[in-house]
Amino acid sequence: MKAFTTLTALVAPLDRANIDTDAIIPKQFLKSIRRAGFGPYLFDEWRYLDRGEPEMDCTNRPLNKDFVLNQAKYQGAQILLTRENFGCGSSREHAPWALEDYGFRAIIAPSFADIFFNNCFKNGILPIVLPAETVDQLFKEVVDGYQLTIDLQAQTITTPSGQNIGFTVDENRRFRLMNGLDDIALSLQHADKIKTYETERAKRAPWLFKDA
Amino acid sequence: MAGKTLYDKLWDDHVVHTEDDGSCLIYIDRQLLHEVTSPQAFDGLRLSGRQPWRIARNLAVADHNVPTTDRDKGIADPVSRLQVETLENNCKEYGITEFDMADIRQGIVHVIGPEQGATLPGMTIVCGDSHTSTHGASAALAFGIGTSEVEHALATQCLVQKKAKNMLIRVNGKTGPGVTAKDIVLSIIGQIGTAGGNGYTIEFGGDAIWSLSMEGRMTVCNMAIEAGARAGLIAVDDITIDYYQGRPYAPKGDDWNMAVRYWQNLRSDSYSGDLFDKVIDIDAAGIKPQVSWGTSPEMVVAVDANVPDPAQEADPVKRQSIERALQYMGLQAGQKITDIKLDKVFIGSCTNSRIEDLRAAAAVIKGRKKAASVKQVLIVPGSGLIKQQAEAEGLDKIFTAADFEWRDPGCSMCLAMNADRLEAGEHCASTSNRNFEGRQGYGGRTHLVSPAMAAAAAIAGHFVNIAEDVA
Numbered sequence: 120m121k122a123f124t125t126l127t128a129l130v131a132p133l134d135r136a137n138i139d140t141d142a143i144i145p146k147q148f149l150k151s152i153r154r155a156g157f158g159p160y161l162f163d164e165w166r167y168l169d170r171g172e173p174e175m176d177c178t179n180r181p182l183n184k185d186f187v188l189n190q191a192k193y194q195g196a197q198i199l200l201t202r203e204n205f206g207c208g209s210s211r212e213h214a215p216w217a218l219e220d221y222g223f224r225a226i227i228a229p230s231f232a233d234i235f236f237n238n239c240f241k242n243g244i245l246p247i248v249l250p251a252e253t254v255d256q257l258f259k260e261v262v263d264g265y266q267l268t269i270d271l272q273a274q275t276i277t278t279p280s281g282q283n284i285g286f287t288v289d290e291n292r293r294f295r296l297m298n299g300l301d302d303i304a305l306s307l308q309h310a311d312k313i314k315t316y317e318t319e320r321a322k323r324a325p326w327l328f329k330d331a
Numbered sequence: 332m333a334g335k336t337l338y339d340k341l342w343d344d345h346v347v348h349t350e351d352d353g354s355c356l357i358y359i360d361r362q363l364l365h366e367v368t369s370p371q372a373f374d375g376l377r378l379s380g381r382q383p384w385r386i387a388r389n390l391a392v393a394d395h396n397v398p399t400t401d402r403d404k405g406i407a408d409p410v411s412r413l414q415v416e417t418l419e420n421n422c423k424e425y426g427i428t429e430f431d432m433a434d435i436r437q438g439i440v441h442v443i444g445p446e447q448g449a450t451l452p453g454m455t456i457v458c459g460d461s462h463t464s465t466h467g468a469s470a471a472l473a474f475g476i477g478t479s480e481v482e483h484a485l486a487t488q489c490l491v492q493k494k495a496k497n498m499l500i501r502v503n504g505k506t507g508p509g510v511t512a513k514d515i516v517l518s519i520i521g522q523i524g525t526a527g528g529n530g531y532t533i534e535f536g537g538d539a540i541w542s543l544s545m546e547g548r549m550t551v552c553n554m555a556i557e558a559g560a561r562a563g564l565i566a567v568d569d570i571t572i573d574y575y576q577g578r579p580y581a582p583k584g585d586d587w588n589m590a591v592r593y594w595q596n597l598r599s600d601s602y603s604g605d606l607f608d609k610v611i612d613i614d615a616a617g618i619k620p621q622v623s624w625g626t627s628p629e630m631v632v633a634v635d636a637n638v639p640d641p642a643q644e645a646d647p648v649k650r651q652s653i654e655r656a657l658q659y660m661g662l663q664a665g666q667k668i669t670d671i672k673l674d675k676v677f678i679g680s681c682t683n684s685r686i687e688d689l690r691a692a693a694a695v696i697k698g699r700k701k702a703a704s705v706k707q708v709l710i711v712p713g714s715g716l717i718k719q720q721a722e723a724e725g726l727d728k729i730f731t732a733a734d735f736e737w738r739d740p741g742c743s744m745c746l747a748m749n750a751d752r753l754e755a756g757e758h759c760a761s762t763s764n765r766n767f768e769g770r771q772g773y774g775g776r777t778h779l780v781s782p783a784m785a786a787a788a789a790i791a792g793h794f795v796n797i798a799e800d801v802a
Binding site (some may be wrong): 135139142145146149150151154174176202203204207208209210212229230232233234237241289290292302303307309312313317320327329330 | 355356367379381475477479586747790
């Protein structure tokens, strides 16, 4: 996993609430058994005018010119600004995979769906929760070339006018993301505790331990 | 008074380790695997040279991509076929039990878990699928996870989690005629919204919940995620215990007796509300049969109501959502719900494909046929065993006599990863859980309803107030 420390990048504003993971990556693309290559199909039904199919070459597909990510001024954006409850619906990790593969490293919204929020941290994406009024302010400020600087260590966002906006991330998640750490290796450091737990639990609930 | 909620008890019983910031390593009693969200997890294991921590605590089944007709011919779509074969190969390589397409026990992962007793009260249960919340109906802490966490649970039998807050939704009193578990949960989502449960585990209680069958309870908990809560819960009672007795994977003999004693404590110490961070009270008698009109499960109204008018909405973000949804759905503000004409009907999914759901649908038909204007009605049972049971009861004959199609088990048109799907612009009365844009097929228009409502709509060709016309 890529570590996340600081990021200065262009912002793309996606002004919709309750964007679900079916919209982020439609189900036909979930048939892939790989982890990479979902970026061209990100927001497929909104981004293109035709119907997307797995493994399609997207270079010549007709674009929906009205969709924000198709506008020239937002090309290269790595920060997505959006509205409440982003990522609701399915648990598919293909959603953060697609966002990451497209190039997004941070998402700013007033709230996120829980599973999606959790999945972001496993894939080097920083989801930032800000008050709805602050998100509103950022939507109003986004103009051509609007960039934000995100500092995960300091937990601050700096706007082009020099305003500093604070945010918070759980200490454990922040540490893992800043260091790009493999969760499994960290958890396996507690292997002895897991075994002790199993021994204790088998006394209380033996029926759960008759299989192995 | 001091005491614990059901969620507190389940959580405390599974904590292996607590970090300084309060995040915990939680032990996982059961992982369910399916073909869509597991291949990259197995790849991760292989790349890191890790082995599953406890192989027997995993159970796998292919459900999302499997065809619901002509099973003997295999899977026509090569991409779907590869995904299903990948699951089979991974299970063989690691020695994980899998119910394959030819197995009578095959079905939707959230249907077969309880049916087999592979998911039990008091367990922590995870699956790479958001509708894992279904299993909370048995007082198990069950929630959906992403593929990285599937790999984590395989490798460590644990997950890193932060405890959610406690919410109690009390549905008090008795529901009226034509009102099912599906209507209760749709009505709840309509009230609290799709983000209403974010950050919470929701325990559902009150007489209207506790009087539901296990099937009905599963329908309610299934859609906790549609209210934003990763997990839904319902306390153990005699209905729960009776349901599990004799299930293939359920404990036997002395273990059964010991398990029952343990399970009987799986309820909140008080339902007065004091133990919960948030309490919502709902009057069951006020709930009518529900129909969703928009592109989010919170966009739902009673069948005797009208499609909402965005001009009446003060909040600009919500107004824009309503306008967008009406445009996508091809509906007019103020249109009567009972005037919406259906092109297709789908009865199935992890929400409503259990035997009780099929009985409810069959009861509505009463010897009638689907409306000529309805192109297709799919009945997709949740598992091979449910299909067998329904056939033993003669339900399949009732469906086929009504020109409904009687299919093999799987997720089918709930998310249209197999060949079952809507065409652009088609309206579908669906017993599934999500009415998102494109969910049931590119440009498809989904209306979420109960099995009784779906069957009644198939006969009439439009929605019907089943509280009055059928009951």
